[in-house]
Amino acid sequence: MVPGAALVEPPDLNEATPEDQTVELTTVEKEVTISGKKVLAETYNGSLVGPTLHVVPGQHVTLKLTNKLRTSTNLHFHGLHLSPEGHADNIKLSVQPGQTLTYDLDIPKDQPLGTYWYHDHDMCAKDSGASMPGMTMPAAPKKASCAGTESQVGAGLSGTIIVGDSRASLPSDYRRVTAHTLALKDAQISSTSSIVYPDGVLEPASPTTRLVNGQYRPTLTMKAGETQLWRLANVGYAIDYDLQLDGGTFTVVNQDGNPSATPTRVKHLLIPPGGRFDVLVTAGAPGSTWLRTLAYSTGSDGDDYPDTTLMKVNVQQGDGDAEPAAADTPPGAATSPQLTGPLTGALPDLSGETVAQSRSLVLSDDGGNNFYINGKLYDMKPTFDKPATLGTVEEWTLTNTANQNHPFHLHTVPFQVLSVNGVPQPPADYRDEVIVPHSVNGKPGKVVIRMRFTDFTGQWMFHCHITGHEDNGMMGSLNVVAAGEQG
């Protein structure tokens, strides 16, 4: 792909149908072309951005994962409300080279319509899961090394999941607008033309190539006055995107798969690794503008990212029924509509709910390559002695004593963010990831969240979504039990 080529959507793994379906993903090393250069990547089905999985609430999806890599792998279905046990969103499973594992995914009837993603989440556990039912393998499975999440997601193992169609949650005027998936990931390319990660961690000094749908600076064409829905997904392994549409705005209608209670118009949009936003944009007068990521620092012990253009937006003459652009809007700049919420499917506000239990999670690091939750490196054991009980609401206070941001992710359910550094957030602000800000002059960053434990007993995972931090200890789990059980 060369700069300026027309934007291409990631390939579709399947079509959206209400019927149960069977899909297949194969992890395989593949030579891909990044900005005219051939590099070796790890891919799903040969695509640097994995093919888009379409699912519909209430559907059963049988997903066969075949591993043709030299290292073990598995899948996490980020943001989907699936069991953390068995053959669902169980990251304790590990698929050895040559094996095929069948995942059985019951998409909940009330899964919010929006953008999600899947990626490798192999924890390199000693128990490889090779004896799990449903696993097929060669007669003598090779004992493979485990590469960890950072190197595998970084080498290409991620793709998007679209649940239903989030346009259905919009006011009727916007339900038929054109939608685009914009999957954001970067590639650090070695002298041997593989995608590499110096020392296993992202080095801010290392040049990286930021890509949209695996393309370097592609061009998206719109008609003057046209409104589109963009499904923005940061499917990268570590770095943030602080998106700006030069001269324009985005209207956020969905965050991390959850229709917005209060759709907001913003000039820039900070997306942590793993974060997703569905936004509306309305093209201005004919001309062109850029989607870019702004310079951003994650803290004095973190990374500094430069201002970088990502995608050109070309605005062509419309059909004549477009609104004339405002006088103060430069040619090509996009505005975005003002919507009032809550949008259809927005989740209820938990701020007035009774809190069954409060928990404190302290994120810290040693300034090197050890990352802790409550002073402990992840060791497969639950972080808390006391389990959570189905049917209850809990409040967690996330404290970051480190000199760099840590984006916190909880599996299995989205949470409502109540406050960030004491600043109250909009009502019913649901996400499955939140940046816990770094400490400032010794004062830790602090985020307060609430979540409802609806169903699925078992071990629920949480971790930093900078995958190198997760691989190096910043992960934990919580036992969730039915009412009346002790765990």
Ligand SMILES: [Cu+2]
């Ligand atoms: Cu982190």
